[in-house]
Amino acid sequence: MHLYRAKFVLPIAAPSIEDGVVAVERGRIAAVGPRADFSGPFTDLGECALLPGFINAHCHLDYTDMAGEVPMRGSFTDWLGDITARKRGWSAAQFAVSACNGLIAASRSGTTTVCDIASTPVNLGLMAGSPMRVLSCLELIDVAGQPVEESPWGCCAGLSPHAPFTASAALYQQAHAYCRKRSRIFTTHLAESLDEQAMFEESRGWLYERLAALGRPMNDCGHGSSAALLDRLGVLHGALVAHANCLNDDDMAMLARAKATVVHCPSSHRFFGHPAFPLERLRAAGVPVCLGTDSAASGPRAVELDMRAEMRQFLAVFRAMRPSEALAMATAVAAKALKQAGVTGTLAAGARADMIAVRLGGEERDAALGVVESRGAVLLSMVNGKVVHDER
Ligand SMILES: [Zn+2]
Incomplete structure (x- = not known):
C-alpha cells in the first residue's frame, strides 16, 4: 500500500478533503480520506491538489502535428477539405509520430x-501499448457508400462514423449494432x-454542394435535422x-x-466560430455534457x-458554471459516457489509480479553481498506479 498526501484531495464524486490522503494498492485506489484516518509513511505531495486525471472525451491524436497548419480561411466546409487534402500527403510514420506527440502533450497537462x-x-x-488509457475509436467514412473494412474493429474501444454527411445510414447502423452488442x-x-444544418434541413449550402459533387446520395437531405436523421436510424442510443x-x-x-452524452470542445468551437453552444438547454433537457x-x-x-x-475557455463563456462543475465534466461525467464509471474519473475505493497532482498557487482556498488556473506540466500523473509523468 502506498499513501499519497496532498493539501487538498478532490475525489470529484465526493466533497473535497483538506489535508487528505489517497491509498493505492496494486494499481487501484484502496481508500480516500483525511490524513488523520491513516498512519504513515506518506509520500507528501505538499501544496497540491490530488484529483482524478483528466478525461479528454474527444480528440484526434494523429492530427497533433498539424497544429496551426490548417487555418480557417472561410467556411467550416473549406477547412474540412483542407485537412482532408493535408492527410493525403502524410505517411503512416507521420501519423504515428503525431499521435505520440499528442499523447506526450496530453500527459504533461494532466x-x-x-x-x-x-x-x-x-x-x-501503438495506442494500445501506451501507458495512458487511450480509448481508440476508429473513424469510419463512406461518402459515396463505398464498402468499409470491418476487420480492424475488433481491437478498438469503440467506433466513430465520422458525421451524418460522410457516413452512410447503413454504416451508422452496422457500427452502432456492433458497438451495442459488445458494449x-x-x-x-x-x-x-x-x-x-443547411445541408440536412434545407438541401443547400457549401457542404451540400461539395458532397453532391463527390457522388454522395443526397436523398436524406430536406427531411429535418441531422440529429433527427440519426434518431430515425436508431443510432443515438448511448451515443457520445x-x-x-x-x-x-x-x-x-x-x-x-x-441517453446520449454530448462532448463540447470549447477551443475548437471558438476557432470555427460556430453558433453558441446550447449548454443551458441541453442541461435542462437532461443531456449530460463533458469536455x-x-x-x-x-x-x-x-x-x-x-x-x-x-x-478555462468553457468557464469564460459560461460564467454561471463553477470550476468544480467544469472539473466534473472533465472527469466523472466523461468516464460514464466512455463506459469507464467505477474505473476512472473519480477517486474512490476500487477505482483504478488514475490520478494527478497539481501545484496550487499560494493562498488557494478554492482548490478546483486552482487546478483550472494552473499552467504547464502537472507535478505528477499516474495511470493504474504507475507514474507516467513526474516533475518532482
Ligand atoms: Zn472531432
Whole structure:
C-alpha cells in the first residue's frame, strides 16, 4: 500500500478533503480520506491538489502535428477539405509520430484518459501499448457508400462514423449494432456547423454542394435535422455526440431519450466560430455534457491538448458554471459516457489509480479553481498506479 498526501484531495464524486490522503494498492485506489484516518509513511505531495486525471472525451491524436497548419480561411466546409487534402500527403510514420506527440502533450497537462478518434487503423496497436488509457475509436467514412473494412474493429474501444454527411445510414447502423452488442463506445460528430444544418434541413449550402459533387446520395437531405436523421436510424442510443452546436428542442429531447452524452470542445468551437453552444438547454433537457479538446489542428497555433485550457475557455463563456462543475465534466461525467464509471474519473475505493497532482498557487482556498488556473506540466500523473509523468 502506498499513501499519497496532498493539501487538498478532490475525489470529484465526493466533497473535497483538506489535508487528505489517497491509498493505492496494486494499481487501484484502496481508500480516500483525511490524513488523520491513516498512519504513515506518506509520500507528501505538499501544496497540491490530488484529483482524478483528466478525461479528454474527444480528440484526434494523429492530427497533433498539424497544429496551426490548417487555418480557417472561410467556411467550416473549406477547412474540412483542407485537412482532408493535408492527410493525403502524410505517411503512416507521420501519423504515428503525431499521435505520440499528442499523447506526450496530453500527459504533461494532466490527462490520463483520451477518447481518440483514429483516422486510420495504423496507430491502433501503438495506442494500445501506451501507458495512458487511450480509448481508440476508429473513424469510419463512406461518402459515396463505398464498402468499409470491418476487420480492424475488433481491437478498438469503440467506433466513430465520422458525421451524418460522410457516413452512410447503413454504416451508422452496422457500427452502432456492433458497438451495442459488445458494449463498446459509439461516437460521432453531429450538428457541428451551420453548413451541416443547411445541408440536412434545407438541401443547400457549401457542404451540400461539395458532397453532391463527390457522388454522395443526397436523398436524406430536406427531411429535418441531422440529429433527427440519426434518431430515425436508431443510432443515438448511448451515443457520445461531439459538438451538437446546432440543435432544436426536439433534437435535445431525442438525445435525452436516447441517453446520449454530448462532448463540447470549447477551443475548437471558438476557432470555427460556430453558433453558441446550447449548454443551458441541453442541461435542462437532461443531456449530460463533458469536455474534449478536439484535434490540435482545430486551433490557431501550437495546441496544448490541455484540458485545463478547455475548462478555462468553457468557464469564460459560461460564467454561471463553477470550476468544480467544469472539473466534473472533465472527469466523472466523461468516464460514464466512455463506459469507464467505477474505473476512472473519480477517486474512490476500487477505482483504478488514475490520478494527478497539481501545484496550487499560494493562498488557494478554492482548490478546483486552482487546478483550472494552473499552467504547464502537472507535478505528477499516474495511470493504474504507475507514474507516467513526474516533475518532482
Ligand atoms: Zn472531432
